[in-house]
Amino acid sequence: MRCSSSTSAITRSRVTEAKKLGIPIIGVVDTNHSPDGIAYVIPGNDDSSRAIRLYARGVADAVLEGKSTRDPGDRRSRATSSSKSQEEASA
Numbered sequence: 001m002r003c004s005s006s007t008s009a010i011t012r013s014r015v016t017e018a019k020k021l022g023i024p025i026i027g028v029v030d031t032n033h034s035p036d037g038i039a040y041v042i043p044g045n046d047d048s049s050r051a052i053r054l055y056a057r058g059v060a061d062a063v064l065e066g067k068s069t070r071d072p073g074d075r076r077s078r079a080t081s082s083s084k085s086q087e088e089a090s091a
Contacts, residue, residue: 012037028055 015037018025024039030046045051 028052 015025019037025037026040026042027035027038028042028044028046028051029035029038030044033046035041042055044055
């Protein structure tokens with residue numbers, strides 16, 4: 001999908017907001033777009049649904065791998081577990 005001028009303006013405002021909040025941006029950048037403001041550039045085709053599925057699958061696999069290697073004593077993993085327990089209790 002090519003960015004229209006209004007989509008480009010929205011994207012620029014999102015990049016600006018993320019920079020203000022100190023959030024690094026990861027983005028697939030095609031040759032017809034500028035990587036300005038993107039902290040982690042993934043060069044690739046952003047027009048192809050197959051390519052987008054591939055990128056999403058790669059990110060999902062990385063998240064799952066990270067979760068499986070995380071220390072069980074990690075505060076974040078306990079917070080996730082306790083919120084799941086609360087959801088199960090209310091169900």
